[in-house]
Amino acid sequence: xxxxxxxxxxxxxxxxxxxxxxxxxxxxxxxxxxxxxxxxxxxxxxxxxxxxxxxxxxxxxxxxxxxxxxxxxxxxxxxxxxxxxxxxxxxxxxxxxxxxxxxxxxxxxxxxxxxxxxxxxxxxxxxxxxxxxxxxxxxxxxxxxx
Amino acid sequence: xxxxxxxxxxxxxxxxxxxxxxxxxxxxxxxxxxxxxxxxxxxxxxxxxxxxxxxxxxxxxxxxxxxxxxxxxxxxxxxxxxxxxxxxxxxxxxxxxxxxxxxxxxxxxxxxxxxxxxxxxxxxxxxxxxxxxxxxxxxxxxxxxxxxxxxxxxxxxxxxxxxxxxxxxxxxxxxxxxxxxxxxxxxxxxxxxxxxxxxxxxxxxxxxxxxxxxxxxxxxxxxxxxxxxxxxxxxxxxxxxxxxxxxxxxxxxxxxxxxxxxxxxxxxxxxxxxxxxxxxxxxxxxxxxxxxxxxxxxxxxxxxxxxxxxxxxxxxxxxxxxxxxxxxxxxxxxxxxxxxxxxxxxxxxxxxxxxxxxxxxxxxxxxxxxxxxxxxxxxxxxxxxxxxxxxxxxxxxxxxxxxxxxxxxxxx
Numbered sequence: 001x002x003x004x005x006x007x008x009x010x011x012x013x014x015x016x017x018x019x020x021x022x023x024x025x026x027x028x029x030x031x032x033x034x035x036x037x038x039x040x041x042x043x044x045x046x047x048x049x050x051x052x053x054x055x056x057x058x059x060x061x062x063x064x065x066x067x068x069x070x071x072x073x074x075x076x077x078x079x080x081x082x083x084x085x086x087x088x089x090x091x092x093x094x095x096x097x098x099x100x101x102x103x104x105x106x107x108x109x110x111x112x113x114x115x116x117x118x119x120x121x122x123x124x125x126x127x128x129x130x131x132x133x134x135x136x137x138x139x140x141x142x143x144x145x146x
Numbered sequence: 147x148x149x150x151x152x153x154x155x156x157x158x159x160x161x162x163x164x165x166x167x168x169x170x171x172x173x174x175x176x177x178x179x180x181x182x183x184x185x186x187x188x189x190x191x192x193x194x195x196x197x198x199x200x201x202x203x204x205x206x207x208x209x210x211x212x213x214x215x216x217x218x219x220x221x222x223x224x225x226x227x228x229x230x231x232x233x234x235x236x237x238x239x240x241x242x243x244x245x246x247x248x249x250x251x252x253x254x255x256x257x258x259x260x261x262x263x264x265x266x267x268x269x270x271x272x273x274x275x276x277x278x279x280x281x282x283x284x285x286x287x288x289x290x291x292x293x294x295x296x297x298x299x300x301x302x303x304x305x306x307x308x309x310x311x312x313x314x315x316x317x318x319x320x321x322x323x324x325x326x327x328x329x330x331x332x333x334x335x336x337x338x339x340x341x342x343x344x345x346x347x348x349x350x351x352x353x354x355x356x357x358x359x360x361x362x363x364x365x366x367x368x369x370x371x372x373x374x375x376x377x378x379x380x381x382x383x384x385x386x387x388x389x390x391x392x393x394x395x396x397x398x399x400x401x402x403x404x405x406x407x408x409x410x411x412x413x414x415x416x417x418x419x420x421x422x423x424x425x426x427x428x429x430x431x432x433x434x435x436x437x438x439x440x441x442x443x444x445x446x447x448x449x450x451x452x453x454x455x456x457x458x459x460x461x462x463x464x465x466x467x468x469x470x471x472x473x474x475x476x477x478x479x480x481x482x483x484x485x486x487x488x489x490x491x492x493x494x495x496x497x498x499x500x501x502x503x504x505x506x507x508x509x510x511x512x513x514x515x516x517x518x519x520x521x522x523x524x525x526x527x528x529x530x531x532x533x534x535x536x537x538x539x540x541x542x543x544x545x546x547x548x549x550x551x552x553x554x555x556x557x558x
Contacts, residue, residue: 004500004501004504004555007500008497008501008555008556013556013557017492038512039496039511039512039513039527040512040513040517040520040526040527041496041526042526062526063494063496063526064494064495064496064497065493065494065497065556066496066497068494118500120500121496121500124496
């Protein structure tokens with residue numbers, strides 16, 4: 001049974017309306033661009049690495065509540081994490097939104113667990129994560145959810 | 147000539163469409179995604195089933211009974227299309243996969259064989275990608291130039307600009323009859339008159355017009371007209387390209403294979419006559435038969451009746467949606483058909499679509515394969531409710547109520 005309340009949780013709506021870390025990092029050491037061609041969502045992620053650690057991160061783009069809130073909460077979650085830790089988070093996050101895992105321990109990111117009930121919205125929730133992964137890997141191409 | 151259309155009995159019409167009885171999440175389906183594809187009346191479903199149960203065989207070549215039956219049905223469907231569009235001759239009706247393939251056929255056959263570097267093709271800013279990309283492919287191959295007539299804030303083509311862009315190098319005009327993203331009905335007769343003065347042929351993309359308006363290709367005076375069967379209450383994978391016989395005769399085939407030849411040796415092939423010259427391979431037989439059944443069905447309603455019923459629906463929709471707080475209609479042309487495209491203040495169209503879906507309401511969200519239109523209005527996407535003659539005012543009211551629910555969820 002789908003439940004809209006599970007999808008549009010208060011925290012998601014709040015981050016959609018006031019996204020954190022929104023903008024472009026002027027002294028970024030890594031950047032990537034992502035888009036979801038089916039819906040036109042676009043996102044640019046800029047980040048500054050100190051050694052292997054994400055020291056600071058920003059995102060900019062336009063998208064739905066799910067993709068914007070996901071990007072916003074992602075920027076909060078990855079700060080201070082190593083590349084490997086970020087990739088691990090994404091893996092567990094992806095498992096959660098596709099229904100393959102519970103997401104337990106993902107803390108704030110658990111608000112996206114309702115996405116698994118809405119398969120067409122999985123791409124919205126994961127766009128920012130695909131993009132930061134590309135940035136961390138130093139890929140210059142635009143990543144696409146297609 | 148004024149024709150007074152008989153009123154449409156929507157309850158009776160709805161009973162002809164089995165899918166409209168569907169419940170979505172326990173609620174009666176409100177299907178408002180007709181610009182993407184339309185639902186099929188029982189008559190179409192039956193025609194396709196009967197074909198496979200009692201009439202299936204390959205056509206044109208067989209000497210046996212079933213092949214003869216199939217051929218008659220397939221060619222009979224062509225005549226139905228011819229009459230529906232008021233074309234002069236069934237040979238002018240080519241079966242293709244859809245409007246997209248029809249436009250590609252013109253680009254690849256007519257365009258490739260007649261256009262040279264520097265020649266111009268004129269389109270408008272409100273085209274579907276299917277009437278942009280085929281010309282860009284030709285531009286990259288042949289060095290032709292693509293000109294784009296701008297639109298105004300209502301979503302109407304700027305006719306002064308359109309006329310200016312019709313220049314000495316313009317070799318083809320290709321425009322939508324009706325815009326899929328905005329609903330604008332282009333003033334195609336004026337456009338054709340302007341083009342004809344300069345002896346420039348005109349292709350109309352009729353995918354979004356044929357389901358809503360009477361189309362008379364001879365009255366319009368267009369040279370080509372493309373449409374999609376599945377948007378016309380017929381099956382997917384079938385469509386029509388109308389072309390004036392004189393142009394089609396002069397055009398080279400664009401695909402080679404069976405059925406499009408008269409004789410083949412390794413040295414030389416003689417191509418078949420129209421329309422077969424453009425129909426290589428076994429065609430979409432049941433698709434054509436289903437499309438013929440859809441046209442029969444539409445003829446019983448009458449396209450004038452369909453149009454006036456939908457005009458009223460559109461007027462009602464425009465009014466009730468305008469009353470929804472924060473709603474902005476995108477596309478407010480004075481002449482419109484079938485489409486209510488809109489944005490809701492501070493809420494992304496996708497979220498609108500997901501929440502409406504919970505109410506059993508099917509709309510489309512996104513760029514509608516018309517990204518330049520979205521760019522023109524400075525938005526990434528819209529929500530689009532698109533109408534057919536089986537929609538009701540009550541359904542539009544449910545859409546408006548659904549949109550108020552969207553605002554509730556977002557607390558705006």
